[in-house]
Amino acid sequence: ADPDPLQDFCVADLSASTSVNGFLCKPASNVSSDDFFFDGLSKEGNTSNIFGSTVTAANVLSFPGLNTLGSSINRVDFAIGGVNPPHSHPRSTETDLVISGQVLVGFVTTGNVYFSKVLTAGEIFVIPRGLVHFQKNVGPGKALIFTTFNSQLPGAAVVPLNLFASTPSIPNDVLTKTFQVGDDVVNSIKSKFGS
Ligand code: GLV
Ligand code: MN
Structure with a gap:
């Protein structure tokens, strides 16, 4: 979904003080093989958090070699x-590949139709x-997907955090009217996310 590149590559100079729709290129004379290499997805992420999952991203911010190439990958x-x-990516389609475990993957259309599947190793689902x-991990052990x-930067709007952990927060009367619940429920949910 990103614009087409206008050159072979444009390794991002993340330190440049100006940017365009993406990042400026570091000089090609300074580019080496290491600019196209990233080992940040080789280690298991720490899942000790309220959701019991963690996303490790190889996007243009962590892997500048992806700049202008319209591609990225998460572990x-x-x-x-x-x-x-539940979350959405404003700038990208997503393809999920299960490496190990049993994972329920689901999405909902703009017409509120729910599609889902339980996947095992080697199976994919497209969002x-x-x-x-x-x-969601629905198997008996840990699970891993890519x-x-x-x-290069899909963006992620995480629904519960958008609604209940924004800065500043969405006024309670918006959320109580939206979800047809009282302040106690809204405050309880907000407190779970540290706000
Ligand atoms: C999973 O949905 C991801 O965005 O990496
Ligand atoms: Mn996603």
Whole structure:
């Protein structure tokens, strides 16, 4: 979903004080093989958090060689019962590949139709661009998936954090009216996310 490149590569200079729609290129004379290499997805992520999952991202910010190439990949680790909570990527379609474990992957369309599947190793599921989706570990042990994107920086709007952990926060009367619950419920949810 990113614009087409206008040269072979444009390794991002993340330190440049100005940027365009993406990042400026570091001089080609300073580019080496290491600029196209990233080992940040080789280690298991720490899943000790309320969701029992963690996303490790290889996007243009962590792997500047991806700049202008319209591609990125995440590693997502799951503890037993862990969930990667509902979220959407404004700039990318996502393809999920299960490496190990049993993972429920689901998305909901703009018409509120829910599609889902339980996947095991080697199986994939595609999430159309911009749609709200999640994964949950439904197997007896840990689970590991890789998620690939047709954007160097897909962005992630995480629904529970958007609604209940924004800065500043969304006024309670908006959330109580939206969800048809009282302040106690809204405050309880907000407190779970540290706000
Ligand atoms: C999973 O949904 C991810 O965005 O990596
Ligand atoms: Mn996603």
